[in-house]
Amino acid sequence: xxxxxxxxxxxxxxxxxxxxxxxxxxxxxxxxxxxxxxxxxxxxxxxxxxxxxxxxxxxxxxxxxxxxxxxxxxxxxxxxxxxxxxxxxxxxxxxxxxxxxxxxxxxxxxxxxxxxxxxxxxxxxxxxxxxxxxxxxxxxxxxxxxxxxxxxxxxxxxxxxxxxxxxxxxxxxxxxxxxxxxxxxxxxxxxxxxxxxxxxxxxxxxxxxxxxxxxxxxxxxxxxxxxxxxxxxxxxxxxxxxxxxxxxxxxxxxxxxxxxxxxxxxxxxxxxxxxxxxxxxxxxxxxxxxxxxxxxxxxxxxxxxxxxxxxxxxxxxxxxxxxxxxxxxxxxxxxxxxxxxxxxxxxxxxxxxxxxxxxxx
Amino acid sequence: xxxxxxxxxxxxxxxxxxxxxxxxxxxxxxxxxxxxxxxxxxxxxxxxxxxxxxxxxxxxxxxxxxxxxxxxxxxxxxxxxxxxxxxxxxxxxxxxxxxxxxxxxxxxxxxxxxxxxxxxxxxxxxxxxxxxxxxxxxxxxxxxxxxxxxxxxxxxxxxxxxxxxxxxxxxxxxxxxxxxxxxxxxxxxxxxxxxxxxxxxxxxxxxxxxxxxxxxxxxxxxxxxxxxxxxxxxxxxxxxxxxxxxxxxxxxxxxxxxxxxxxxxxxxxxxxxxxxxxxxxxxxxxxxxxxxxxxxxxxxxxxxxxxxxxxxxxxxxxxxxxxxxxxxxxxxxxxxxxxxxxxxxxxxxxxxx
Ligand SMILES: Nc1ncnc2c1ncn2[C@@H]1O[C@H](COP(=O)(O)OP(=O)(O)OP(=O)(O)O)[C@@H](O)[C@H]1O
Ligand SMILES: [Mg+2]
Numbered sequence: 246x247x248x249x250x251x252x253x254x255x256x257x258x259x260x261x262x263x264x265x266x267x268x269x270x271x272x273x274x275x276x277x278x279x280x281x282x283x284x285x286x287x288x289x290x291x292x293x294x295x296x297x298x299x300x301x302x303x304x305x306x307x308x309x310x311x312x313x314x315x316x317x318x319x320x321x322x323x324x325x326x327x328x329x330x331x332x333x334x335x336x337x338x339x340x341x342x343x344x345x346x347x348x349x350x351x352x353x354x355x356x357x358x359x360x361x362x363x364x365x366x367x368x369x370x371x372x373x374x375x376x377x378x379x380x381x382x383x384x385x386x387x388x389x390x391x392x393x394x395x396x397x398x399x400x401x402x403x404x405x406x407x408x409x410x411x412x413x414x415x416x417x418x419x420x421x422x423x424x425x426x427x428x429x430x431x432x433x434x435x436x437x438x439x440x441x442x443x444x445x446x447x448x449x450x451x452x453x454x455x456x457x458x459x460x461x462x463x464x465x466x467x468x469x470x471x472x473x474x475x476x477x478x479x480x481x482x483x484x485x486x487x488x489x490x491x492x493x494x495x496x497x498x499x500x501x502x503x504x505x506x507x508x509x510x511x512x513x514x515x516x517x518x519x520x521x522x523x524x525x526x527x528x529x530x531x532x533x534x535x536x537x538x539x540x541x542x543x544x545x546x547x548x549x550x551x552x553x554x555x556x557x558x559x560x561x562x563x564x565x566x567x568x569x570x571x572x573x574x575x576x577x578x579x580x581x582x583x584x585x586x587x588x589x590x591x592x593x594x595x596x597x598x599x600x601x602x603x604x605x606x
Numbered sequence: 607x608x609x610x611x612x613x614x615x616x617x618x619x620x621x622x623x624x625x626x627x628x629x630x631x632x633x634x635x636x637x638x639x640x641x642x643x644x645x646x647x648x649x650x651x652x653x654x655x656x657x658x659x660x661x662x663x664x665x666x667x668x669x670x671x672x673x674x675x676x677x678x679x680x681x682x683x684x685x686x687x688x689x690x691x692x693x694x695x696x697x698x699x700x701x702x703x704x705x706x707x708x709x710x711x712x713x714x715x716x717x718x719x720x721x722x723x724x725x726x727x728x729x730x731x732x733x734x735x736x737x738x739x740x741x742x743x744x745x746x747x748x749x750x751x752x753x754x755x756x757x758x759x760x761x762x763x764x765x766x767x768x769x770x771x772x773x774x775x776x777x778x779x780x781x782x783x784x785x786x787x788x789x790x791x792x793x794x795x796x797x798x799x800x801x802x803x804x805x806x807x808x809x810x811x812x813x814x815x816x817x818x819x820x821x822x823x824x825x826x827x828x829x830x831x832x833x834x835x836x837x838x839x840x841x842x843x844x845x846x847x848x849x850x851x852x853x854x855x856x857x858x859x860x861x862x863x864x865x866x867x868x869x870x871x872x873x874x875x876x877x878x879x880x881x882x883x884x885x886x887x888x889x890x891x892x893x894x895x896x897x898x899x900x901x902x903x904x905x906x907x908x909x910x911x912x913x914x915x916x917x918x919x920x921x922x923x924x925x926x927x928x929x930x931x932x933x934x935x936x937x938x939x940x941x942x943x944x945x946x947x948x949x950x951x952x953x954x955x956x957x958x959x
Contacts, residue, residue, distance in 0.1 A: 447730045
């Protein structure tokens, strides 16, 4: 037990005294967050994104849909599920939901047709532009039908959204990124170099048990990652007003799960790397694309279709997604079972491979 | 480099084949000494074998080490010293044979073995960013009953450096720290693998003192080195190793006495003679035939004549070279050393390459 505490303590001292560790695990992510948050976080996205839902399904309603989607600048696509669309609107993934209600065709005949537009009240400006665009289309449609007697109106209703901005997307992503890179690069580089330099053999010649060593490594890294996450979350809260809507216990759970997954992958890289010099680059090679593909800075939906299946299998994608849902939407474990299962699956597979490939010398 | 040998074993009069194993009295005695030591052995090594791929690194090494003894493993690079030591420490798994430390077999009771040994590895680095105190406390925590660390570090002359980082220590200080760490569990047996390699003469002396004080405290020490002077000063018995086998095992004095040629006459011949192959060979033969000369060893243009009658040999050398018109240079005599024993047994010097 004393060995466990001493080793944990020693590892924490090593973290604190190693400038590269401090820089890459804390300073760099914070700078990145500050920079991206300041330049992109406040402004928001002026590109409109919305969906049209055709609840009528008649010739006239289809024509209206075609007209609406033809309008490039409104960025409307066709959707079918109203609940899903409302949800996306609430989260800020969409700014507009246009609904062509049932009996649109009938109403049109008697000159009373209406199109419902739901918009995000938090992003007023953007939504106003959107509503106006749609009004324009509807107006044209109606004039075309009746020769300038307006038969179709627009009924716009605001929807209370969570008011999420890019920074809300970014902060959980940054936490996930820190967990990934500090473990992947840290474990791989450190273990490979300790092995090369005989540090591990020296410990192997004492009565220290391997399990004690590994337990201490895990503890120290959990403490490191936990404090990193806390610092970033607090900074996000103070500088940009981000917050954790869901339970802190879940945040902690995903920090732990993420740490274990990426530590195991780090051990695999350490086991496979021939030299400590190659462990670092391999870890970098693995983690760098993950940053861009893995839901950290950009939403998965912005990835090319071809890469989607790959992206959806990555552990970082699920870690970032779970963090984001807990923080932004207050999701519960029940909502996040899929991400959780993916992460646990990764943990089991990576752990098994790590224990097969690991060598002390 | 090439070297030449007289054909007769001067230790026992056995006619030796130039290549191949020596089975003369010197090795006979090696085995007897081994048997004597058996009774209070802390370490009992039997027919240890280690191969790396197809290459044998240690081929059947057996010896016993008694309690309180400083046991030296002496041999050139690649002789198998480190491999032998690390098999006893349980860090490498032998391909054959067994090692028993304080009654525990390294195969079946490794954890018990580890509890009673202290290890300083040939190439190890410690956590550079920890301080001397922190790392010593860390290693102490690995054992059930560690010694108090302040007196330990004081005895290793590291009190001034308690709060310095390992990174900032000098080579000698690092080596002393490595030895301190090998002592945190108050071990029965201490393994020191080339503790003085790469140190300056003064740091080496300091380390010798430390090793001798450990012996006074009753520790059994297994030490490897390729410095013969160090082996001579420190070791109670020396195990001479070459190419994975033991070529001699005895006390330093006995090893040298076995040469029966207690002095060496050393000189350099002129470059030009080396060009004349026939004359060179004839001169070498003549040297070997001189009275009292047991062995002639030639390294490049340096001749070493091991002789039991140094005066006679000097005169012979001078007369012979005068007669043949050979110019000699840097003529000197010295006592035979462990190095000479090694050269005698293997035909190579301890630190050639
Ligand atoms: N891990 C290894 N893999 C392959 N070969 C090895 C390994 N370790 C040692 N050897 C080989 O085994 C032989 C004995 O090596 P060893 O390190 O035991 O020699 P040594 O006497 O300690 O030499 P030195 O004085 O250089 O330390 C050498 O030929 C070496 O190349
Ligand atoms: Mg060695």
